Amino acid sequence: MVRRQCVCGAPLHGLNTKGPQMFGFIPSSSLAHYNYDCEFDTGVTLPGGRVFEQCLTCGAMTLCEYPTLDGSLRGDDPLITYGPGTVYEQCDIASVPVTYRSFRALMSSGVTGGVMYSQAFRANLAELFRTDERHMPSWKVAKDAMLDVANNALDEWWYASIGRNFIVLYEDSKALQIVSAWHRIPGTAIKNSDIVRINGLNADPLRHDASDTIEMAAERELEIPDERRAALRIGNHARLRLIGSGIIIGRGIRELASWSSPEVLAEGARLFDRDAVVELVDTSFGIRHAVVRDAGRDEQVELLTRHDVVAKVSCTCDAAQSHHVCAHIVAMVLEIARRYRFRITLPTSAESTGGAMTRTDGAATVDGAMFGHYADVLDVMREDEVDGPRYDWLTSYIEPFETPSAPLYHVEFLTAGPLAMHNVGYCVYSEVVLSFIDVVINQGDPDYVRTLRGYGLDKDVSIPILNVDTLDAELIDALVAMIVHRERRNEGYLAECLENGVLVRLLRRLRDIDGVTGRLV
Template sequence: MIRNKCICGTPLRDPQVDDAARFSFVLSSSLAHVNYEVPMDDAVTLTGGRVFEQCPSCGALVFCPYPQSPNGPGRDHDPIVTYGPGTVYEQCDIASVPAIYLSFRGLMSSGVTGGVMYSGVLRDNLAGLFHVDAQNLPTWKTVKDALVDGANVVLDEWWFAAIGRNFIVLYENVKVLRPVAAWHRVAGTENKNPDIDAVRTQYRESWDQSASDMMEVAQYRAELEIPDERRKLLVQGNKGRMRLLDGCVHVGRALVDVTQWAPQTALQEGASLSAHGGVRQLDETAFGIWHGEVDDPSRTEGMQVDVLIRHNAVAKMTCSCESAQQRHICRHMTAVIYEMGKRMQVNMAVDRPARPRHNDVRMHTNAPTQSDRYRHYADAFTLIHGRKSSEPRYRWLTQYIEPFEHPAQPLYHIEFMPIDGMSRREMGFCIYSNTVLSLIEDVINNKCEYAKVFQRHGLDTSVSLSILNIDAMDGDLLEALVIVLVRREKRKEGSIAEALESGMLIRMLRRLRDLDQTL
């Protein structure tokens, strides 16, 4: 090994150990060159692939030696990797990530290396999904299709990643750019890749000497100060990830639908704990994990709850109480869920009774789709008896009305970064809050065939919202318009911000709410 110890002094292990501490990065463009038809083991050995080991003490990522291909000799150097094995990246606060990593426009134009990062645990998860041996997984193309399938939300331990000279940033969705974890390069630990100089000489451009480092950050600081409280939360997030891997309840359902997937007793008791201030602490930590501490009057010690959120859904949860250790959803979990709803300004019907069902305990095993297996019967009974559904049709969109009208923080802001050495030219990037990113997430995962809706109404998807009569539209067209607006954001950054500023997006959501009330 090039580095036997982390910068904190903790001994490092053999990078071939395939567990939660091993992070493999696969470059998307490398896979595209071979049409993804490569095994999992071979993918990381392609150009741009690399392996990191996470320090169990401080959470830093250490760049390991280049992986050896099982079907041939490995490479010694990679010309597209600036800093080679031995370089250390310290875990940092997401707030320290430069604007370039938070903007569609900025990231797409920066040249930052993008791909998929996953831990060694993913192999076992995939083996369970495909019902095969962990050493005989399908090709990477099949694996990647499974990863981006919304039905596999509990298939965690993988992230989209952006890796540059100075930062490593993980996202839960590359189309949303919501960072969940980040690391920055520790100055003085980098091991320069000798092949990069040859590449720079070959592809040197006329403005190379005066251009600022747009790919990473305009003014990179050798050390990024992390407040002690935030550092504790990062450590808590790393520990929470391990607790979730050791044993948890798989859910795979939307946060707002808690009354449909949690037992009635846990709902009532959890709502009571939340209402009486039982959730003493609740923080978003790292990897999309929320950590909560719940005071229970019937217990002498506080309960530790961890909730993993992926794609606006509760992927899995764990709690330190006995009930949760038996893989049951407990009142401490639901108390944290309700508190999260308050933080996210999500309207959850706390007092609405859950739908009657049997065998609640079986629904909360490690089978993520078990709770959906019989839901179609309830819909059939509704049709037979001629009753209207109790769920509004467009609730998935109208739930954002209140957060947009009374945001807890600004919905977006503009950040400027210089694009030349003298800072004479600047480029603006639109950075959205988590509330807007949640809307984007929901829209991206929606299966509405918006193109057919536009065709049926004789409209083009490039139509300007300002010329449309929102109050006369039906729900299908309004839903399609919101979807097109979000998709337009990738081509023209700031489209959603303009719709928020003009009030057009709120008008469309209000119209959908009115239509819901008439159903």
């Protein structure tokens, strides 16, 4: 049976679907995908690959028939456990079980991990390699491109985990920050007699008790509040707008002043000060949506982040439709900073020169519009130091950690069996902490072990024995990296460092060394 109609009644196109509603899944467990020059389109035809179609009406994800290299049908292939027609309904991230939100739980769960990408990613990748979608690079080349931080605007791919009952997308496989999720609708799986027989032979004692291997009963179907369903719909439509008319940024969200003009920055700050951002919603796919009221009009603004970097932005105003960053986007970013309590440095009125560059030592002003490239050379020749903090990407987390708007972490328990005498605890971190983990992994000291040894310290040094007030910035950077990387080996260690204040003390010392300049939001 192949489903030709979504559960909401909208038509489906199966393998013939095109555009951003077509999703392919490439499992990372197969070496053929990553370590050999496997052709791009071959990925989903190998065992474990998947093709999904997202319904444009309700956002549900439907598993398409399994593609083959020669176009033949696979029949009841026991490798394809959940056949064509299985429907996954978009759900709230809070509904995702602990299996997918803890490193230790995920690694022991047995669910399939890999890369999920949409048709839009193919177009982005083809443009990156100056080719067309009929001559795509191999998956080995594609993987290398995805891992390069310079290509953060390749925003239509995600790390993914797929089990019986959930599809979960992550921004980063090293920081389990969930960006979107779907829950299988009970009763939509196609019955496969071979799978029934194989399951009967399965002697795994945990199979009947683990939360993602049992069949979902109808009474366990997730209840999603109407307001959350509305937010998910907004996210799906926002994703399509970003694909169609989004502005590629590729810069850090804290570097707002570097990717918006002084005039737009000033106007956006005025809108922010007037509380013009009347709505800010976390939707799905890592997209935040805002409504900014300006001159009696409500502008719809979207912002997509990848690894704490702004990949794309869009707005319904005329300026943004002409691919210019507008004041509404600036106001939204400042509101995000206020809500999530991180710092964005804005130039003061004395520092804002409207495109000119004024030297602080009293030298003549250089007109940036006419002689910007010469001004850069002059700065290098005079060995000017860069103004502002060097570690603000770390120290901006001091306030969210000291006075969090929500708990930074909590522990969930998963019972090992119905008659078990103990529960297994898993530490689940908030979005703020996961963002911090992501930043440290991608921007922190990549060789922190060598740095620590250079200071005569072990890679698992006990931080409380150190005199934090005497440490320099390089050592603090290495210690923070050590805390984050140790979390993956010793789950709960980061929570312990948050609880006893060790992490905040390191960040405070780092801020004292750096200093802070400019206007802060």
